[in-house]
Amino acid sequence: MEKNIVVIEGDGIGPEVTRQAVKVLNAVAEQFGHEFHYRYCLMGADAIDKTGNPLPDETIEACLNSDGILFGAIGHPKYDNDPSAKVRPEQGLLKLRKSLQLFANIRPVITYPSLQHLSPLKAQQLEGVDFIIFRELTSGIYFGKKELSQDGNRAADDCVYTREEIERIAHLAFQYAGKRRKKLTLVDKANVLETSRLWRKVVQEIALQYADVKVDFLFVDNAAMQIILNPKQFDVILTENMFGDIISDEASVISGSLGLLPSASVGTGVALFEPIHGSYPQAAGKDIANPLGCILSAAMLLDHFGLAKEAEAVRLGVEWTLINGFVTKDIDPINFYFTSTIGELVSDFV
Amino acid sequence: MEKNIVVIEGDGIGPEVTRQAVKVLNAVAEQFGHEFHYRYCLMGADAIDKTGNPLPDETIEACLNSDGILFGAIGHPKYDNDPSAKVRPEQGLLKLRKSLQLFANIRPVITYPSLQHLSPLKAQQLEGVDFIIFRELTSGIYFGKKELSQDGNRAADDCVYTREEIERIAHLAFQYAGKRRKKLTLVDKANVLETSRLWRKVVQEIALQYADVKVDFLFVDNAAMQIILNPKQFDVILTENMFGDIISDEASVISGSLGLLPSASVGTGVALFEPIHGSYPQAAGKDIANPLGCILSAAMLLDHFGLAKEAEAVRLGVEWTLINGFVTKDIDPINFYFTSTIGELVSDFV
Ligand SMILES: CC(C)[C@H](C(=O)O)[C@@H](O)C(=O)O
Ligand SMILES: CC(C)[C@H](C(=O)O)[C@@H](O)C(=O)O
Numbered sequence: 001m002e003k004n005i006v007v008i009e010g011d012g013i014g015p016e017v018t019r020q021a022v023k024v025l026n027a028v029a030e031q032f033g034h035e036f037h038y039r040y041c042l043m044g045a046d047a048i049d050k051t052g053n054p055l056p057d058e059t060i061e062a063c064l065n066s067d068g069i070l071f072g073a074i075g076h077p078k079y080d081n082d083p084s085a086k087v088r089p090e091q092g093l094l095k096l097r098k099s100l101q102l103f104a105n106i107r108p109v110i111t112y113p114s115l116q117h118l119s120p121l122k123a124q125q126l127e128g129v130d131f132i133i134f135r136e137l138t139s140g141i142y143f144g145k146k147e148l149s150q151d152g153n154r155a156a157d158d159c160v161y162t163r164e165e166i167e168r169i170a171h172l173a174f175q176y177a178g179k180r181r182k183k184l185t186l187v188d189k190a191n192v193l194e195t196s197r198l199w200r201k202v203v204q205e206i207a208l209q210y211a212d213v214k215v216d217f218l219f220v221d222n223a224a225m226q227i228i229l230n231p232k233q234f235d236v237i238l239t240e241n242m243f244g245d246i247i248s249d250e251a252s253v254i255s256g257s258l259g260l261l262p263s264a265s266v267g268t269g270v271a272l273f274e275p276i277h278g279s280y281p282q283a284a285g286k287d288i289a290n291p292l293g294c295i296l297s298a299a300m301l302l303d304h305f306g307l308a309k310e311a312e313a314v315r316l317g318v319e320w321t322l323i324n325g326f327v328t329k330d331i332d333p334i335n336f337y338f339t340s341t342i343g344e345l346v347s348d349f350v
Numbered sequence: 351m352e353k354n355i356v357v358i359e360g361d362g363i364g365p366e367v368t369r370q371a372v373k374v375l376n377a378v379a380e381q382f383g384h385e386f387h388y389r390y391c392l393m394g395a396d397a398i399d400k401t402g403n404p405l406p407d408e409t410i411e412a413c414l415n416s417d418g419i420l421f422g423a424i425g426h427p428k429y430d431n432d433p434s435a436k437v438r439p440e441q442g443l444l445k446l447r448k449s450l451q452l453f454a455n456i457r458p459v460i461t462y463p464s465l466q467h468l469s470p471l472k473a474q475q476l477e478g479v480d481f482i483i484f485r486e487l488t489s490g491i492y493f494g495k496k497e498l499s500q501d502g503n504r505a506a507d508d509c510v511y512t513r514e515e516i517e518r519i520a521h522l523a524f525q526y527a528g529k530r531r532k533k534l535t536l537v538d539k540a541n542v543l544e545t546s547r548l549w550r551k552v553v554q555e556i557a558l559q560y561a562d563v564k565v566d567f568l569f570v571d572n573a574a575m576q577i578i579l580n581p582k583q584f585d586v587i588l589t590e591n592m593f594g595d596i597i598s599d600e601a602s603v604i605s606g607s608l609g610l611l612p613s614a615s616v617g618t619g620v621a622l623f624e625p626i627h628g629s630y631p632q633a634a635g636k637d638i639a640n641p642l643g644c645i646l647s648a649a650m651l652l653d654h655f656g657l658a659k660e661a662e663a664v665r666l667g668v669e670w671t672l673i674n675g676f677v678t679k680d681i682d683p684i685n686f687y688f689t690s691t692i693g694e695l696v697s698d699f700v
Contacts (some may be wrong), residue, residue: 198433
């Protein structure tokens with residue numbers, strides 16, 4: 001199989017972790033007789049530095065013409081504390097999501113027995129945790145009209161949702177739920193927000209087409225508690241953009257190893273795969289970042305290509321490193337291995 | 351001291367828990383020679399059932415003329431799953447917050463050593479946890495314009511903040527921080543939202559007036575992780591309405607005993623005190639709800655009256671019941687005591 005992959009290294013530790021994922025993809029290509037062609041593109045602070053634009057048109061173009069995108073991380077602190085910065089790295093990612101219509105961010109939440117000791121939660125909370133969060137990614141308050149009054153004393157962000165925007169991701173989530181434990185939980189704030197009431201209404205209607213899936217509804221404040229109190233109750237969680245941003249990061253603490261978690265952003269065409277961790281600039285260039293989140297994102301990319309056996313080989317390689325104590329500094333601050341070493345070990349295993 | 355207190359029992363377990371708090375306030379009045387007069391008012395589902403209005407004008411009137419408000423809980427499931435319901439209980443609470451300009455919701459997050467075994471978090475996470483969340487309560491997306499298109503296929507909620515709305519609660523939070531460990535964390539989403547950038551700007555400016563308070567900034571997705579990963583890093587958290595709703599409920603799981611947590615909503619005039627738990631309709635009328643959240647809210651009310659000794663007596667009474675195993679079913683499902691018994695024990699202790 002021949003595939004064209006766009007690689008966006010991005011900011012901070014992005015370049016180091018994507019490099020390991022590419023190493024693993026190359027090992028897969030060799031072992032299983034595929035050809036992967038890579039095209040490197042700019043986005044984020046890196047792109048601003050080099051071109052003045054957080055998302056050059058070339059990058060969008062390349063992505064649209066590719067079979068899949070592997071992405072590292074975005075963001076730089078020099079923009080975060082300057083509320084009046086006109087250009088920000090994150091604009092690149094948001095524009096890419098919109099341009100490619102990546103309307104669903106999919107995040108599996110599972111636990112690794114060999115890493116349970118790292119979780120902030122007690123063991124009884126962790127047993128049997130296995131759910132997926134579907135976060136809407138191209139609408140809501142992220143993309144609504146933004147306003148700042150002339151005198152700078154009044155700011156506004158609009159949150160808007162249409163029926164179609166809810167329907168398309170709801171169908172996807174119901175389909176996943178149907179293939180899993182057949183439970184879907186909508187997280188909203190229908191007791192306060194008009195948009196949430198539309199979500200609830202549309203999901204109630206669509207539910208009729210998926211009679212075998214049990215649906216329930218949780219207010220987001222309650223969901224924020226339940227995810228920690230009793231995470232095993234969930235199978236598929238569906239939610240809007242802003243709530244999804246918050247609760248999917250919250251859920252990532254369950255496993256105790258943020259550095260390991262992958263995600264996929266899918267839509268009508270090409271899909272994007274990225275670790276959920278951020279750009280972590282303090283660690284950049286030190287060869288200490290955990291590359292497994294990015295490597296497991298590459299595994300999701302392989303799945304997306306229909307290469308299930310290959311994806312499985314990568315996942316086994318990852319588990320092999322964990323079980324044998326080949327881990328980065330975030331997992332074991334004393335006996336740790338370098339980013340590049342982990343990448344090699346997984347590649348060798350494949 | 352003579353005080354006029356409005357009691358709003360509200361919905362679900364609201365009546366039972368406020369009854370115990372009033373019992374305790376009466377014991378305080380007797381022991382310390384005060385006179386508390388109570389006026390009972392309607393709000394929520396209860397008010398809709400009796401008057402068709404979730405917040406009768408009489409209730410607002412009575413609150414404005416009182417020295418403080420004790421409130422139970424709000425909400426009924428029959429409204430939650432009906433996205434087209436025109437009148438909802440929560441509207442009552444939101445309108446009350448707005449009418450009384452209760453712009454700051456204050457939630458202390460502490461842990462009780464005798465209840466540590468109930469926390470979903472490991473012991474090392476809990477040690478030294480002691481922070482306060484200041485949530486803006488009368489603006490943001492809760493109170494922005496809401497729209498539903500004629501055909502019902504498009505919904506919108508506006509999030510708006512003005513400089514003054516941010517300033518008043520920021521000053522309050524900085525003042526608290528100055529009297530505590532001198533650290534204030536603003537939680538926002540300044541990399542995406544215009545309103546968050548205004549928050550960050552205003553807080554950076556106000557910080558100059560509180561040179562002894564160290565300020566830092568966390569994106570809300572990161573905050574949702576940090577609250578679980580390392581809660582002891584926080585002293586005072588300041589945030590806007592919607593983020594505050596989510597992270598303050600999330601933070602409530604730390605102690606392992608939602609039923610125990612009180613809150614105060616304060617503004618320019620009269621203040622309101624309520625447990626953070628909901629109306630929990632499944633438990634209503636069974637005398638099994640935990641009244642300590644409401645009793646500790648009454649203690650905050652006493653503090654607000656300047657009755658520090660009295661408030662302390664109530665808190666000691668609460669701790670005495672916990673240490674001696676006089677707890678409700680949520681804390682010990684096997685050897686439990688009734689709501690009313692706990693209320694009596696705390697009253698007797700005072
Ligand atoms: C970088 C930021 C704009 C982004 C978001 O909020 O969507 C990130 O937090 C994420 O979850 O992918
Ligand atoms: C009942 C509801 C409207 C309310 C809110 O969202 O503010 C509640 O969750 C709270 O936190 O007091």
